[in-house]
Amino acid sequence: MxxxxxxxxxxxxxxxxxxxxxxxxxxxxxxxxxxxxxxxxxxxxxxxxxxxxxxxxxxxxxxxxxxxxxxxxxxxxxxxxxxxxxxxxHHHHHFICTNCGRTVPLENCPIDMFSDQLPGCKVTAHRFELFGICSNCMAS
Incomplete structure (x- = not known):
């Protein structure tokens, strides 16, 4: 499906x-x-x-x-x-171009690095986004 x-x-x-x-x-x-x-x-x-x-x-x-x-x-x-x-x-985060709205997937999840700091806890939701100008917009 x-x-x-x-x-x-x-x-x-x-x-x-x-x-x-x-x-x-x-x-x-x-x-x-x-x-x-x-x-x-x-x-x-x-x-x-x-x-x-x-x-x-x-x-x-x-x-x-x-x-x-x-x-x-x-x-x-x-x-x-x-x-x-x-x-x-699939789970991933995005770089979002503030000029054209294009998104680029970020395959590594930065939340994984916090697991050692949260013993006995379970993260059930999170968000991570980077904003900036994409390579297409930078070139034009």
Whole structure:
């Protein structure tokens, strides 16, 4: 089962309808290997859904985040969203370009180095992100 199909199945299993708007939001995020703002999502979907409101976009994105289908981060006070890497079956972190939004996976998890400092503890969740300018933007 593809990560996209798994996301749709998660929606159904949690009691959510798989509306056309929800599917298109997920498709958009699935097909873009970068974080996107809610406004970018809305602008990308205006051709299919001319009257789609920011509230609809935010409500669905927040639902997807709650279901771990979509990842969320924040940069300069603005929320950014992308299809969850966990849906692809692997755990990693990202370098995020502050200019174009491109993400580069970081395969090493820095949390592993803290295990010695946390005897008897179990880390159940964490985040690690690096922000900067990607090589493509630096070259242009």
């Amino acid at each position: 593809s990560a996209f199909d798994q996301a749709v199945t998660t929606l159904k299993n949690k009691g959510y309808k798989t509306t056309g708007k929800r599917q298109k939001i997920l498709e958009l995020l699935f097909n873009h290997d970068k974080y996107m703002t809610a406004k970018e999502v809305q602008d990308s979907l205006k051709g299919l859904f001319p009257g789609i409101s920011p509230d609809t976009i935010y409500r669905n994105l927040n639902t997807f985040v709650d279901l771990a289908i979509v990842e969320e981060t924040e940069l300069n006070g603005e929320k950014l969203f992308r299809f969850s890497c966990e849906m692809h079956g």
